[in-house]
Amino acid sequence: MSGIVSSTFFSPTHTSRTIARTLAAELAQRLGKAVEETDWTLPAGRGHARALGPDDVLVLGFPVYSGRMPELLEASMAGLTGRGTPAVVAAVYGNRAYEDALLEARDMLTANGFVVTAGGAFIGEHSFSRKVAAGRPDAGDLALARDFAQRAAAKIATGAPAEVAIIGDRPYRDRWPGLVVKPKTTDDCTECMTCAEGCPAGVISFDNPREAGDGCLRCMACVKHCPAGAKYFDDEKLLGFATLLETKFMDRKEPELFV
Known part of the structure; x- marks a missing residue:
């Protein structure tokens, strides 16, 4: 075939x-x-x-x-x-x-x-x-x-x-208006550029990876893939939603499949 x-x-x-x-x-x-x-x-x-x-x-x-x-x-x-x-x-x-x-x-x-x-x-x-x-x-x-x-x-x-x-x-349900947030960076950053190279929105600067422009998706790729653990978010609403998830959505769900 x-x-x-x-x-x-x-x-x-x-x-x-x-x-x-x-x-x-x-x-x-x-x-x-x-x-x-x-x-x-x-x-x-x-x-x-x-x-x-x-x-x-x-x-x-x-x-x-x-x-x-x-x-x-x-x-x-x-x-x-x-x-x-x-x-x-x-x-x-x-x-x-x-x-x-x-x-x-x-x-x-x-x-x-x-x-x-x-x-x-x-x-x-x-x-x-x-x-x-x-x-x-x-x-x-x-x-x-x-x-x-x-x-x-x-x-x-x-x-x-x-x-x-x-x-x-x-x-379809209305899109969540989202939050105007940007990732922040600790002094542990080694400027390896993993975050800039892997940013789906292309907002992390290649000149200085501690800086980010507008348009962050909150996908957390920079946080989860940083080898030094230097990226983080401190927005209260975002952190509050994470706490909600960890309170109400911890029980294991299984895939739903349609064939």
Whole structure:
């Protein structure tokens, strides 16, 4: 069978990347296709037009931001087109709720010529807390992801996979207005530039990584990936939300899968 499995993801803290790669590898093996990867995490990787054909398969992985797809992916999604191309969508959320994000992704892909054959809501460690869903996706999550991909592959292999029903509401929930915040830096900073190189919003200065411009996504990539532990946020509302998560959303949730 010709065509590729296009593993496409936006993944500041690497949880969505892990799920997308797991799904793509299993689909490729089952369908006899090669995997090609498109990383939308950094600004240079986003916004390019891409077209997939009927023999290709799209795997799309992204984190849930307040029950929605990340807003900064809109241009990339608009430039992604298919011609009856099967798609498998994975929304990764931090053990609170994924709300309308999975449905929103399906609607956007359907409008652009894809047939969303399967969709899953997976759990990843919350970006605001290392305690909420710590270490996830874990081995159990990845086993479920592989089984999910096997079922999706069997559906795709029929040659005429039907669009999957996915829960969510229309109109989608309003986007959280968010907070105008910036990461701060302690004296432990070694100027290794890991934060600047990995900032999805491109707001951390390469001249001085202790400085950040406007437009922070609060994705926490700089905090979680700093080898010196020098990045932090001290906004009271953000810290209050993290405390809420650690109070009310510690019980383990399992992936919800639609095939």
